[in-house]
Amino acid sequence: MLVCGEDEFAVKQRAKQIYQEWTKELGGMDHEILDASVSHSGEALKVLARLREALQTLPFFGTAKVIWLKDCNFLGDERAATAQAVTESLVELAQELKDFTWENVRLLISAGKVDKRKVFHKTLDKTGTVESLAGCSADDRDWADQAEAWGRTA
Numbered sequence: 001m002l003v004c005g006e007d008e009f010a011v012k013q014r015a016k017q018i019y020q021e022w023t024k025e026l027g028g029m030d031h032e033i034l035d036a037s038v039s040h041s042g043e044a045l046k047v048l049a050r051l052r053e054a055l056q057t058l059p060f061f062g063t064a065k066v067i068w069l070k071d072c073n074f075l076g077d078e079r080a081a082t083a084q085a086v087t088e089s090l091v092e093l094a095q096e097l098k099d100f101t102w103e104n105v106r107l108l109i110s111a112g113k114v115d116k117r118k119v120f121h122k123t124l125d126k127t128g129t130v131e132s133l134a135g136c137s138a139d140d141r142d143w144a145d146q147a148e149a150w151g152r153t154a
Contacts, residue, residue, distance in 0.1 A: 002124045004075070004111040005133030012071070014133060015110035019068050022106050028063035036072035036111075041083035044074040048089045052096070059104055069109040075120060076113040087118075094123035 003015045023031050032054045038044045051069055059065040074081040081087075097107075107128075114121050114132075124130055 001107065001129045001131070002109045002111065002114070002121070003131045003133070004109075004114040005131075006113060007133045008112060010133040011110055011112065014131065015068065015070070015108060018108055019066060022066045022108070026064040026066060026106070028059060028061065028065065030059035030063060030065035031067070032065070033068045033070050036069045036074070036109075038074055038080050041074075041080045041086045044080045044083070044086045045089055047072075047074075048086075048093060052093065055096075055100065055105060055107070064104040064106065066106045066108065069107070072109055072111040075109075075111045075118070076115050081115070090118065090120040094120045097123060098127055 001018065003011055003018065005011050019031075019033075034047060034050050034054065036044075036047045036051075038047060047069070051067070054067045074086055075090075109124070116122075116125075121130070
């Protein structure tokens with residue numbers, strides 16, 4: 001599952017909620033949180049390698065496990081995301097996720113802006129679930145109405 005969007009706070013809250021629901025539902029202790037907030041392509045490649053390792057490590061005692069790739073910032077148009085090695089690694093990972101046996105593993109990815117044109121996003125959209133949380137803008141009529149209402153009650 002991918003939770004992404006411009007509303008960073010809402011993305012973090014929703015991802016945390018899903019992670020807590022899944023770990024409670026599945027029980028056990030075999031859950032992993034991988035910090036995916038990187039500053040350059042080398043770190044992004046290391047995070048992707050750790051994700052692959054986590055996916056291949058079977059949970060102990062036959063239980064299921066949850067892997068959360070948290071605060072991923074290399075799925076959009078950031079500098080780390082545009083590096084050729086990262087792009088290629090994400091394409092390879094997308095193929096691995098298609099072929100993966102999801103019997104005892106759940107994957108949660110939380111990210112800010114995501115490039116929907118890239119293979120990785122398209123794969124997650126087809127094989128999993130994508131929740132996109134948009135931020136409020138000045139043109140958002142509901143937001144403007146709420147602000148006006150708050151102003152009247154103050």
